[in-house]
Amino acid sequence: MKIAKMSLWLSVIAALLVVVASVSGLIFKSTYARETPDWALQGVGQDIVNLVAVVVLLIALYFVSKGSIKAYLIWSGVLLYLLYAYVIYAFDIHFNRLFLVYVAILGLTFYALVSSVIHIRLAELQETFAARTPTRLVSGFLLVLCLLFYFLWLGEEIPALITGSVPTSLALDGVLTNPVHILDLAFYLPAILLTALLLWRKKPLGYLLAGPLLVFIILMGAAILAIFLVMSSQGLPTSIGVEVLFALLIIASLTLSVIYINSVKA
Numbered sequence: 001m002k003i004a005k006m007s008l009w010l011s012v013i014a015a016l017l018v019v020v021a022s023v024s025g026l027i028f029k030s031t032y033a034r035e036t037p038d039w040a041l042q043g044v045g046q047d048i049v050n051l052v053a054v055v056v057l058l059i060a061l062y063f064v065s066k067g068s069i070k071a072y073l074i075w076s077g078v079l080l081y082l083l084y085a086y087v088i089y090a091f092d093i094h095f096n097r098l099f100l101v102y103v104a105i106l107g108l109t110f111y112a113l114v115s116s117v118i119h120i121r122l123a124e125l126q127e128t129f130a131a132r133t134p135t136r137l138v139s140g141f142l143l144v145l146c147l148l149f150y151f152l153w154l155g156e157e158i159p160a161l162i163t164g165s166v167p168t169s170l171a172l173d174g175v176l177t178n179p180v181h182i183l184d185l186a187f188y189l190p191a192i193l194l195t196a197l198l199l200w201r202k203k204p205l206g207y208l209l210a211g212p213l214l215v216f217i218i219l220m221g222a223a224i225l226a227i228f229l230v231m232s233s234q235g236l237p238t239s240i241g242v243e244v245l246f247a248l249l250i251i252a253s254l255t256l257s258v259i260y261i262n263s264v265k266a
Contacts, residue, residue, distance in 0.1 A: 001069045001125075007116040011061050011079065014108035015054045018082060021089070021101045022047040022054075034094035036174035041234055043093065045227030046085060053078050053219050069128055070264050076116060077215025083109040084188065084220065088179045122204035129207055133263035135199050138210050138256055142196035145217065145249070146189050153181045188216075214257035221250040 025031045025047040032040035057078040063071030082105065089102040160167045169178060195213055198206030225246045228238045 001064075001067050001072055002119045003064055003072065004115045004118055007112045008061060008065055010108045010112035010115070011057060011075070014082065014105050014112065015057050017101050017105045017108070018050050018054050021098050021105065022050040024098055031096055031098060032093070034096070036172065037234075038231070038236060039173040039175065041231045041236065042173070042227045043089075045230040046223050048226050048230070049219060049223040050082070050085060052222070053081055056219075057082075069125070070261050072116075073211030073261050073264070074215050076113060077212035078219065079109050079113050080212055080216040081219040083113065084183055084216070085223070087183060092175050092179045120208065122208060126202075126204040126207045128264050130263045130265055134256075134259055135202055135206070138214070138260050139196045139200040139206075141252065141256055142192050142199070142210070142213065146192045146196065149184055149189055153184060157181065211257065211261050214253050214260060217253040218250055218257060221246045221253060225250065
């Protein structure tokens with residue numbers, strides 16, 4: 001599988017900057033000094049998983065450079081995760097010394113993804129998947145996940161709109177609007193829904209998107225779980241039920257991603 005060299009180099013630079021940003025967030029208290037305690041601890045939890053994501057990105061990147069389709073699915077999934085994360089850092093962390101680093105990572109990951117699809121031929125990509133690829137199983141999982149998060153997020157937004165109040169999470173986080181809800185409702189959940197429908201119908205684009213989205217879900221689930229653990233360690237209230245839910249989500253996504261990606265013919 002041929003990938004533009006520019007994508008690979010953009011990924012390397014982005015990875016180095018993520019290390020700088022994440023280590024700074026973990027070491028220097030000034031990074032999140034202007035955030036509410038809740039939002040600052042969420043940043044710390046995210047930074048931990050960002051470092052894990054960098055390791056996965058670089059390992060996958062090596063094999064992508066060798067032409068591995070399996071590695072490409074993982075690599076692009078990590079880029080999706082970093083793109084998501086650094087939209088939040090760039091727009092919803094108070095201005096600090098890392099601001100331009102956040103912006104650079106956001107741009108680098110976006111253009112790495114865009115340039116990576118230039119040479120992809122969808123029909124040929126679909127042919128690399130074995131007939132036993134569990135398309136219906138993965139499609140069903142993505143659909144259920146999508147509907148679950150639509151229910152969760154709209155269950156918070158719609159009552160607040162009806163009553164004219166502000167969701168509690170906004171006050172706790174000290175943000176004007178919830179960036180996670182915005183990204184999910186506007187971009188990621190529709191993408192997951194579309195992918196589920198395309199994969200169910202065995203369309204080439206569905207095959208391309210399903211693997212990266214499963215990897216994205218794993219990393220995002222890990223980030224949310226890490227956030228809960230960090231908050232709990234600092235005495236802030238968390239929900240055991242939600243922690244268990246995300247742990248199960250990670251396990252399910254990891255299992256399906258291994259099965260799905262291994263369906264690619266060597």
